[in-house]
Amino acid sequence: xxxxxxLVLSGSAAGAVSLATGLSAPAIAQxxxxxxxxxxxxxxxxxxxxxGINRGVQLGVEEINNKGGVNGRKLELISRDTQSDxxxxxxxxxxxxxxxxxxxxxxxxxxxxxxxxTPLIARDKVPMLHPCWVDELIDVKxxxxxxxxxxxxxxxxxxxxxxxxxxxxLKKIAVVSDTTGYGTASVNTYVPMLKAKGAEVVYQNHVDAxxxxxxxxxxxxxxAGAQVIMPWSVNAGFLSRICNTRGAMxxxxxxxxxxxxxxxxxxxxxxxxxxxxxxxxxxxRQVCYVNGKLLPKAAEYVERLKKAKVEFSDxxxxxxxLGWDSVMMMAETFKTAGTKAxxxxxxxxxxKGWPGIYGTVTWTPEQHNGFPDSEVVMCEVNSLKDGAFNIxxxxxx
Numbered sequence: 001x002x003x004x005x006x007l008v009l010s011g012s013a014a015g016a017v018s019l020a021t022g023l024s025a026p027a028i029a030q031x032x033x034x035x036x037x038x039x040x041x042x043x044x045x046x047x048x049x050x051x052g053i054n055r056g057v058q059l060g061v062e063e064i065n066n067k068g069g070v071n072g073r074k075l076e077l078i079s080r081d082t083q084s085d086x087x088x089x090x091x092x093x094x095x096x097x098x099x100x101x102x103x104x105x106x107x108x109x110x111x112x113x114x115x116x117x118t119p120l121i122a123r124d125k126v127p128m129l130h131p132c133w134v135d136e137l138i139d140v141k142x143x144x145x146x147x148x149x150x151x152x153x154x155x156x157x158x159x160x161x162x163x164x165x166x167x168x169x170l171k172k173i174a175v176v177s178d179t180t181g182y183g184t185a186s187v188n189t190y191v192p193m194l195k196a197k198g199a200e201v202v203y204q205n206h207v208d209a210x211x212x213x214x215x216x217x218x219x220x221x222x223x224a225g226a227q228v229i230m231p232w233s234v235n236a237g238f239l240s241r242i243c244n245t246r247g248a249m250x251x252x253x254x255x256x257x258x259x260x261x262x263x264x265x266x267x268x269x270x271x272x273x274x275x276x277x278x279x280x281x282x283x284x285r286q287v288c289y290v291n292g293k294l295l296p297k298a299a300e301y302v303e304r305l306k307k308a309k310v311e312f313s314d315x316x317x318x319x320x321x322l323g324w325d326s327v328m329m330m331a332e333t334f335k336t337a338g339t340k341a342x343x344x345x346x347x348x349x350x351x352k353g354w355p356g357i358y359g360t361v362t363w364t365p366e367q368h369n370g371f372p373d374s375e376v377v378m379c380e381v382n383s384l385k386d387g388a389f390n391i392x393x394x395x396x397x
Contacts, residue, residue, distance in 0.1 A: 031072060031073050032073065033069075033073055033074040033075065033076035034069075034070060034073050034074070034075050034076065034103050034334055034339055035076045035078055035100055035101065035102040035103055036075060036076065036077050036078065036102060036103065036104055036105070036106060036330060037078050037080075037092075037096035037097070037100065037102035037104070037105035037106070037107075037126070038057065038077050038078060038079040038080070038105070038106050038107055039079075039080055039082050039089055039092055039093075039096075039105065039106070039107030039108040039109070039113065039117065040053060040054050040057070040079065040081065040082065040107055040108070040109050041081065041082045041083065041084040041108065041109060041110050041113065042054060042081040042083075043081055043083050043084070044082075044083040044084025044085060045084050045209055045210070045235050045237070046084040046110050046112070046180060046182075046234045046235055047083075047084055048234055048235075048236050048260050048263050048265050048266075048315075049109055049110060049131075049234050049260070049319060050082075050084075050109045050110065051314070051315060051319075052263075052315035052316055052319025052320055052323070053109050053131065053319050053320070053322055053323035053326075054323060055310050055311070055315065055319075055320045055323060056319070056320040056321060056322060056323025056324035056325070056326075056327070057077070057106070057323035057324070057326065057327055058077075058323075059305075059308060059310065059320075059323075059324060060323065060324045060326075060327030060328060060331075061075050061077050061327055064327065064331050070331050070334045070335050071334075071335055073334075075327075075330075075331065078096060078100050078102060080092035080095070080096065082107075082108055082110070082113045084110060084112075084113070085113070086112055086113045086115070086116035086117070086181070087116070088113075089108045089113035089114075089116055089117040090116050090117055090120060092117075093105075093117050093120045093121055093124070094120070096126075097120075097121065097124035097126045098124065102126060103126075103127070103334070103339040103341075103344070104126065104127045104128070104129065104330055104333075104339075104344060105121055105126055105127070105128045105129070106128075106129050106130065106326055106327075106330065107130055107131075108130065108132065109130070109131055109132065110132065110180075110182060110234060111132040111133055111134040111137065111153075111180075111181055111182035111185065112180040112181035112182050114130055114132040114134070114137050115134060115136075115137065115181045115185075116181075118130075118137055118143055118146060119142075119143075121143075121145075121146070122142065122143040122144070122145060122146065125145065125341055126145065126341065127145045127146075127147075127341055127344045127345055127348070128143070128145055128146040128147065129146075129147050129148075129149055129326055129329065129330060130146070130147075130148060130149070130150075131148070131149055131150040131322055131326065132148070132150065132182075133150060133151060133152055133153040133155075133156050133182070133186075134152075134153050134181070134182060134185045134186075135152045135153050135154055135185075135189065136185075138152070138368045138369050140365070140366060140367070140368055143368075144345065145341065145344075145345050146368060147348050147363055147368045147370070148368060148369050148370060148371070149322070149325065149326055149329060149356075149359075149361055149370065149371075150322065150359075150371055151359075151369075151371040151373075151375075151376050152369050152371070153185060153186055153189050153190075154189060154193070155371065155373055155376050156186075156282050156376060157186065157189055157190035157193055158193065158373070158376070159282060159373075159376040159377060159378060160190070160230065160256055160257060160282060160378060161190065161193050161194050161197060161199070163256060163280065163378045163392060163394065164194075164199070164228055164230065164256050165194070165197045165198070165199050166197075167392075167393075167394035168228065168254065168256075168394075170199075170227040170228045170254075171198070171199050171200055171227065172199075172200050172202050172224075172225050172226055172227045172228075173194055173199050173200065173201050173202065173203075173226060173227065173228055173230055174201075174202060174203035174204075174221035174224065174226035174228070174229045174230065175187050175190060175191055175194070175201055175203065175204050175230045175232070176203070176204075176205050176206075176207060176217065176221075176229065176230070176231050176232070176242070177205075177206050177207070177231065177232040177233055178206065178207060178208070178209035178232075178233040178235050178238050179206045179207070179208055179209065180209070180233070180234075180235075182232070182233075182234060183206060183209075183232050183233050184206050186232035186258075187204060187206065187232055190230070190232070191204055202221070202224035202225055202226050203220055203221045203224045203226055205217065207238075209233060209235040209237065209238040210237075211238075211241075212241070214238075214241045214242055214245045215245050215248075215249070218242070218245050218246060218249060218251065219249075222249070222251055226253065227253055228253055228254050228255070228256055229242065229246065229253060229254075229255045229256070229257075230255075230256050230257045231255065231257040231258060231261070232257055232258050233258055233260065234258065234260045235260070236260055236263055236265035236266040236269060237269060239257075239258070239260055239261050239266050240266045240269035240270055241269075242255065243255060243261075243266070243270060243275045243276065243279060244269075244270060244271045244272075244275055246275070247271065247272060247274065247275035248271070252278070253278075254278040254279070254280060255278065255279045255280070256279075256280045256281075256378065257280075257281060257282070258281060258282060259281045259282040259283060259316065259318070260281070261279055261280075261281035261381055262279070262281040262283070262316065262379065262381035262384060262389060263314070263315065263316055264312070264313045264314035264315055264316075264384070264387075265314050265315075267381075267384065268314065273382075276381055276382040277382055279380075279381045279382065280378045280379065280380060280381065280392050281378065281379060281381050281389075282376065282377075282378060282379075283318060283377055283378065283379040283389060283391075284318050284358060284359055284375050284376065284377065285374070285375045285376075285377050285391070286298060286356075286357065286358060286359055286360075286375060287317045287318045287321055287357070287358060287388055288377060288379050288388060288389055288390065288391040289383070289385070289388055289389065289390045289391065290390075290391050290395075292390075294388060297355075297357060298317070298321070298357055298388070301321065301324075301357050302317065302386050302387075302388070305320065306386075312386055312387040315387060316387045316388070317386065317387030317388040318358050318387075318388075319387075320387065321356070321357040321358035322358045322359075324357060324358075325356035325357055325358050325359070328356070329351075329354065329356070329361070333347050333348060348363055349363060349364060349365045350363075350364075351363045351370070354370075359371050359372070359375050360372055360375065377391055377392065377395055378391075378392040378395075379391055379392050380392050380393075
């Protein structure tokens with residue numbers, strides 16, 4: 001990651017990021033840092049998301065600490081790489097909550113690890129912020145201190161299903177995932193949603209992401225009459241093999257699905273650039289090109305990231321922005337409410353219309369899912385530029 005450690009970003013990309021002046025408190029004597037537990041997947045088969053989010057997280061923490069911290073207290077990020085492994089995420093939770101006594105945990109950033117870790121974080125009564133999509137990860141009765149700074153699986157699937165059925169007007173659909181907790185949960189959620197829209201799911205399966213030969217699977221899809229492939233995985237190798245196999249078969253059907261379809265890691269594994277044609281992935285309106293332009297705050301953010309030499313070739317703008325937004329949200333919470341768990345939760349329960357770069361967030365005591373449906377869209381992956389894409393054809397500007 002090409003980030004200058006001494007860099008201090010100037011200006012503000014959003015109201016949410018205008019924390020800098022409020023966070024700086026040079027007159028306050030140095031005190032103990034605020035510990036944040038951080039559980040990214042930086043290595044392993046599902047690390048694409050974590051690598052991108054980590055760039056925004058690291059830059060956000062550096063920005064805040066270089067300006068004096070939060071009320072004179074530096075943020076101390078205690079990071080443990082889950083290696084895309086739920087067991088490692090579980091082992092890290094005990095260290096972060098019981099030994100390190102962190103004020104809050106950000107992550108895990110993959111749903112498979114979060115499904116295993118969330119009950120333990122709740123047991124230890126530590127506030128939790130995460131970007132994972134699987135619906136059952138948020139339950140205010142079971143996990144009253146867990147908040148999602150991202151859409152739900154239902155919202156993501158709803159956006160993709162809408163695009164396939166209502167915009168592309170396709171009815172015969174192949175749905176496939178890897179065998180991770182995220183992949184299987186996605187297919188199990190989305191297939192009933194497709195059927196409720198009148199679509200016919202002609203193929204459905206969970207496939208080992210390490211399977212080197214996906215041609216038998218795609219031949220089954222083709223034989224079943226599928227008009228579109230909908231893959232659900234964060235594994236760039238798995239998704240690239242689907243694109244490569246479709247291309248080698250000369251099978252001209254669109255691929256519509258998970259956001260990693262558009263990542264630089266997936267692109268790097270394509271056998272031919274044209275295998276990215278007619279591929280549409282989940283994305284978010286605030287960080288998409290509409291009529292050739294990003295929204296002003298996203299465009300400003302991209303320019304500032306370029307100055308910081310953040311690498312985009314293998315990641316996505318929304319991943320970086322999500323990491324940044326998450327740090328800014330935690331810092332604003334600590335600045336206003338302090339670090340006691342009950343005060344943190346009390347503050348977050350009242351967040352309304354928080355204007356991040358990646359998305360807008362609203363939480364209430366009864367609802368810890370905070371992302372608006374209207375910001376979930378699809379994009380054209382072959383339009384990748386600076387980690388962002390053109391919004392897919394069919395959306396109003």
